[in-house]
Amino acid sequence: MRTASDAVGQESSATHRAYLALRRMIVVGELQPGEKLKIDRLRTLLDTGASPVREALSLLTSDLLVERLDQRGFRAAETSRENFVEILTLRCELEEMALRQSIANADEAWEDALVLSHHKMVREGRGDLEAFEERHKAFHMALLSNCHSPILMKFCSQLYDLNIRYRYLAGKALDYQKRDVSTEHAAILEAAVDHDADLASERLLNHYRQTGAFLNGLFSNPGSQDV
Amino acid sequence: MRTASDAVGQESSATHRAYLALRRMIVVGELQPGEKLKIDRLRTLLDTGASPVREALSLLTSDLLVERLDQRGFRAAETSRENFVEILTLRCELEEMALRQSIANADEAWEDALVLSHHKMVREGRGDLEAFEERHKAFHMALLSNCHSPILMKFCSQLYDLNIRYRYLAGKALDYQKRDVSTEHAAILEAAVDHDADLASERLLNHYRQTGAFLNGLFSNPGSQDV
DNA sequence: TGATGCCATAATATCGAGTTTATCGACCAT
DNA sequence: ATGGTCGATAAACTCGATATTATGGCATCA
Structure with a gap:
């Protein structure tokens, strides 16, 4: 019916x-x-x-x-600090790998799609959190998508979902309001379209590690969220 | 019932x-x-x-x-040379990562289990091919098992299965009869129990790449199996 | 004669009921 | 009083049947 x-x-x-x-x-x-x-x-x-x-x-x-x-x-699935650290570590390793391959294979179509996904993320804004997170994931996946390795992409996508779960659990993506992630995103994008693999990787990993360190702190005193 | x-x-x-x-x-x-x-x-x-x-x-x-x-x-799932190469590449990357962490965390219990799994593989011999492959996987997983990263282990296990499938498809693990893989296994084991991460990684990756190069050749002339 | 639309067939996807298995409280024995 | 066993309840797991969807042949029309 x-x-x-x-x-x-x-x-x-x-x-x-x-x-x-x-x-x-x-x-x-x-x-x-x-x-x-x-x-x-x-x-x-x-x-x-x-x-x-x-x-x-x-x-x-x-x-x-x-x-x-x-x-x-x-x-x-249960959550734990060990699990979180493991996800963060693996994400850094695998995404760096994918990003470097992506940049090595760089072509116009990829760069266009990348810029577009970044634009969509910026335009979406923080109004609808879930919609923004959707765009955010799309942008990060677009960074890696040119690695020509579907299995690696699958792994990165899985790890992304596992990680974002911790962000939600920590309290509605609190970190976004304190740090200027927009600048970080723009910087990553810039390095990627410049085909500077070292710089792009460094910026991407710093991006993750800062967020990671922040969330990791919440494991100790989870009551510190006040909004 | x-x-x-x-x-x-x-x-x-x-x-x-x-x-x-x-x-x-x-x-x-x-x-x-x-x-x-x-x-x-x-x-x-x-x-x-x-x-x-x-x-x-x-x-x-x-x-x-x-x-x-x-x-x-x-x-x-379909098979293809691209898929095979991807699996091989990822396997080398992820297993090296896991192996180095495993060795970094080395302890007696792990070494004991490792030696034991190697012994079981040797003792099994080539009589029952599937039984041997079971032990073979157990040995390789034992090498990595001390990395304390369940997700990474899961990825490696999946990639192992995807890879061994190509070995079977290429003709009943033909490679084992031509090369002396026993010596290679023993050498990897030795380096691992010596906590020599560089040497163990090098030997492990050579192990894979040799097998990989052999199987890759079969894609061109798949009729070359004569037993 | 070739192409197109339709109908019969086969396979999938889904549902609801029956069976097996775990859980939890009560009861009995020690 | 405590430990273990037994029985009632609830849930998961499995099965057979139904409805929905794709497929391939056939008839029809241009």
């Missing part, structure tokens, strides 16, 4: 919709770390069947956003 | 069994690259229901061993 009107979403499949919805809910923290994910509750929440939910949870398990317990169902 | 006797397999779940079985079949080539994976056929083949098969295929999609077609089901 599906009307022709919602055929516009070219990705029409209950499983895929459930996957996107659940991933979003986990990333932004609507589903808390360690929270039990009961099929029946999610089934009613997403208004779909049990099969799509199970399949989506299986996929999220491979993304490390969901953990599968022996025969006891699923739960949202 | 399950007897108590087959409770010995502590991982008793139709989904997990289907996952292992299908992964094995794809890796060793019983399911060819690009082959359509019809649910019904696999269902009868594995003697299980459709749900476990679907869930297993979903998981394998995240392992990059299965591709999901829009709304047209699943197929075994």
Whole structure:
């Protein structure tokens, strides 16, 4: 019983919709770390069947956003400082690798797409946080997208999602309001279009490490968020 | 209707069994690259229901061993020289990273486990090829296992499986019969227990690159296998 | 004769029910 | 009183069936 009107979403499949919805809910923290994910509750929440939910949870398990317990169902992945540090470290390693390859393969089409994604991110502004985060990820992925290594891209994308989850958990991307990340983004973009791999890598990694150090501090006194 | 006797397999779940079985079949080539994976056929083949098969295929999609077609089901992942080169490159990068961290964290327990896994691999011999490959993977993973980075381990494990698939496809691990890989393994082990990260990395990467160059040659004239 | 639209077939994707398994509280034995 | 076992409840897991969607052949029309 599906009307022709919602055929516009070219990705029409209950499983895929459930996957996107659940991933979003986990990333932004609507589903808390360690929270039990009961099929029946999610089934009613997403208004779909049990099969799509199970399949989506299986996929999220491979993304490390969901953990599968022996025969006891699923739960949202736990968080920990060790996990956070691991993600940050791997992200720095893999993204530097991808960025350098991207720059080595630089061509006009890539640079155009890169500038465009940066522009879209700037234009979006901070009005809608989730929309901005979408653009933000698009920009960072665009930096790497010319590495011609789909597997590496997949890894970077996964690590990005794992990381952004910590940002949300720390309190609605608090860091953005204190630091001037716009300047950092512009600087990274500039170095990339100049094909300066060393400078671009250095700026990208500093970008991550500053955010990382900030978030890492929150593990000690998580009550310091006052807005 | 399950007897108590087959409770010995502590991982008793139709989904997990289907996952292992299908992964094995794809890796060793019983399911060819690009082959359509019809649910019904696999269902009868594995003697299980459709749900476990679907869930297993979903998981394998995240392992990059299965591709999901829009709304047209699943197929075994395609192979290509580009894909092979990418896997080899990433493997070298990530495993060197993991190996160096492993050695940096070296302790007795790790060295013991490492020596043991090497011994088991040697003892297994080439009688049962699949059993040997099992030990072989265990040895290589043991080298990396002390890096204290579960995500990195997961990536390396995935890449290992993707790579070994090409070995099987090239013709039943032909390379092992021509080169003296035993000596190479022993040399890697020696450098690792000596905590010589540079030497161990160099030997490990040479190990991979030699195998890689050999397999890469098979893409040009795949008919050269004569046994 | 070639191309196009339609219909039959087959396979997928989804749903709802039944079965197996874990959890938790109560009860009994020590 | 404490430890262990048993039984009721709830949940996950699995199965069979239905509905939806793609595919390939056939008829029709230009």
